[in-house]
Amino acid sequence: MNQLAPEPKDIGFNKFYETLQKKRIEIKAVLLDQHIISGLGNIYVDETLFLARIHPTRLANTISLDETKKIIESAIQVLDKATKLGGTTIRSYTSSLGVHGRFQNELNIHMRKDLPCPICQTKIIKMKVKGRGTYVCPSCQD
Secondary structure (H helix, E strand, O other), rough: OOOOOOOHOOOHHHHHHHHHHHHOEEEHHHHHOOOOOOOOOOHHHHHHHHHOOOOOOOEHHHHOHHHHHHHHHHHHHHHHHHHHHHOOOOOOOOOOOOOOOHHHHOOOOOOOOOOEOOOOEEEEEEEEEEEEEEEEEOOOOO
C-alpha cells in the first residue's frame, strides 16, 4: 500500500502527535515524508518550522502536543498563502500553463542565507538536514 498521508488541514493533532512520539528522527525528515503528512516539500517545511519556531534537527519524539499544533497550524498557513500566490517559482520553473508563482517573494527564511531574520535580525544560516538544504534562524529556532 503506497498511499499518501493526509495533508496538514486534514490530519488530526492528536494522531499526528502520536506518530511523532514514535519517530526518533529529525522533525524536518518527518515533515518531508509524504507517507506521514503530505503536501510539504523542502521550501514549505523550512517556512513551517520557522513559523512554529522549531529547529529542523529536533527529534520528532521531543515535540510537545502544543508544538505539534503549532506545526500543523503553521503548515496550513504556509500552504494557504502559497496557494493564493500561485505557488513558489525558484530558478527557472514555470508551470505548464506558463504561470510563475509569487510565494517566493514572501519567503521568511528559505533561500535567505546570510540575510537578517525578519523577526530578530539574526543572520540566517544554511545547513544540511538529511541531505536537503535547510535554512534556519539560530535565534528564533532553538
